[in-house]
Amino acid sequence: MEKKKRSGWRKFGRVLLYIFGSILLLFIALAIYLVSVSRMTPPAVTDQQALSLQRTQLDSNAYTIGNSWFRKSNSGLYEMYVEGAPFERGVINGKLSGELIRRQEDVFVEQIKKMIPSTFYLHFLKYFIGWFNRDLSNHVAPEFKEEIYGESFSAAAGYDYIGSNYERLMNYHAAHDIGHALQGMMLVGCTSFATWDDHSADSNLIIGRNFDFYMGDKFAEDKMVVFYHPDKGNNFMFVTWGGFTGVVSGMNDKGLTVTINAARTDVPSGAATPVSLVAREILQYAGNIQQAWDIAKKRKMFVSESFLIGSAADNKAVVIEKTPQGMDIYDPRQHFITCTNHFQGDTLGNLASNKLQIRESASAYRYRRLTELMQEGGPNTVQKTINILRDRKGLHNTDIGMGNEKAVNQFIAHHGIVFEPKKKMVWVSAAPWQMGRFIAYNLDSIFSMHGLRTNHEVYDSAQSIAADPFLQTKEFTAFQQYRQLKEQLLEGKIVDVQALIATNPQYYHTYVLAGDYLFKRKDFAQAAKYYETALTKEIATQGEEQHIRRQLEKCKPKQ
Secondary structure (H helix, E strand, O other), X not given: OHHHHHHHHHHHHHHHHHHHHHHHHHHHHHHHHHHHHHOOOOOOOOOOHHHHOOOEEEEOOEEEEOOEEEEEOOOOOEEEEEEEOHHHHHHHHHHHHHHHHHHHHHHHHHHHHHHOOOHHHHHHHHHHHHHHOOOHHHHOOHHHHHHHHHHHOOOOOOOOOOOOXXXXXXXXXXXXHHHHHHOOOOOOOOEEEEEOHHHEOOOOOEEEEEEOOOOOHHHHOOOEEEEEEEOOOOOXXXXXXXXXXXXXXXXXXXXXXXXXEEOOOOOOOOOOOOHHHHHHHHHHHOOOHHHHHHHHHHOOOOOOEEEXXXXXXXXXXXXXXXXXXXXXXXXXXXXXXEEOOOOOOOOHHHOHHHHHHHHHOOHHHHHHHHHHHHHHOOOEOXXXXXXXXXXXXXXXXXXXXXXXXXXXXXXXXOEEEEEEHHHOEEEEEOOOOOOOOEEEEEHHHHHOOOOOOOOOOOOOOOOOEOOOHHHHOHHHHHHHHHHHHHHHHHOOOOOOHHHHHHHOOOOHHHHHHHHHHHHHOOOHHHHHHHHHHHOOOXXXXXXXXXXXXXXXXXXXXXX
């Protein structure tokens, strides 16, 4: 009997070993598969002479390669002009701005590690993104692949565990899309609008936008204003960061502008053209609204996005709305247009997912506030546009706390930007957010420079606009203290809850932070009081309100 028992256990052990071995082999096979499918072969570039180019240093803040140049402005913005064929442009971009490319990747990876501290999940994310982007190369134009490949020679060392330089830079161009898709629609809350004819003081088209994309404070420290003179297509400018040649905000020398606003989207099943590269193609090759539509139509995307297109040729703006399955155009049939994070077109505006977005997110509230501000100010000007981009209040000028997603100004913007397409003028915000100076550039002036022989300011100082006086107030100082205390709290440090409340008392999230802090310390009675106060404030989303109510239930004494 004893032998039979031992024999039975041996068989059971062999079965377990077989199952465990099979699972292990399956995981190894899966890992090999994921690594193999995530490989991206760089494009074949026969002429790589550009790699031998060396930059010339004008002084500590300025470099040149031929007619191309890079410098740091006294505004704090970095400025770069690049010309040439695709691979050459990428190489020159990399050699001129290499320090920023490497620093930006360090910051990006550091922020990802903060968000995902688990090594296991970081490796999982790497393989997931590799699988997700397995066909990315098939959806990127050869020209842009060559440019990114050229730039990749200047990428940071030490990140081979994520992928090769080329693979990483390609994947970073899809980071906006992947983050947008996986957040379930905790969307970045970008805001854009335009006026023309009788809604603009001089009848010219004026466009304003906040790019509310936050990856930590360091991410926005090294903003770049880039001017491209490609061998094909239009000259254009765009605001970006090191290593990113896609476009989120830009204008070309035909007076066509592109800005992008995220909309609600489903989790996609595979790669397509990153939104920023669709916007880049429009900027480089379109001169009017119809041409912008034609370019957007031929590209498959894996997230839903609104492209606000301003056109000097048409003297108006429209919103091109695009999902992985469909496309629409929103023309307001009036002389102003507003865009937040939901669709407005006849077709996509009626999607169930879009109606859910309107109900559950801050987009509709911010849209109403934006419309209210545009109606209050009379005919629009550049200064009034900037005032709107800086507005931190709620509907009817109510105080909804600083940093509220329902405000036009959420104090997270990577940049604010204003365009006057007919005049080829653009204003870009210097730090902090859109509250610093708006630095004016004239595209005709920049593209007629023919190189930088001495280091000098290239912006139009006479037309630049002063920083917001709010930066000098006690209220702003208190908000800075709020951000510091919030960071300490999130790092698990001991915080004076009353001091936190005093720094931003009208903001619902201040009370949520206080409630969560005390809940973790099992002070349920005090936590409940803060949650109850939060419910009396203007809460940004339904999801956050549900979180507060769930926490309140957990605070109740068990019967």
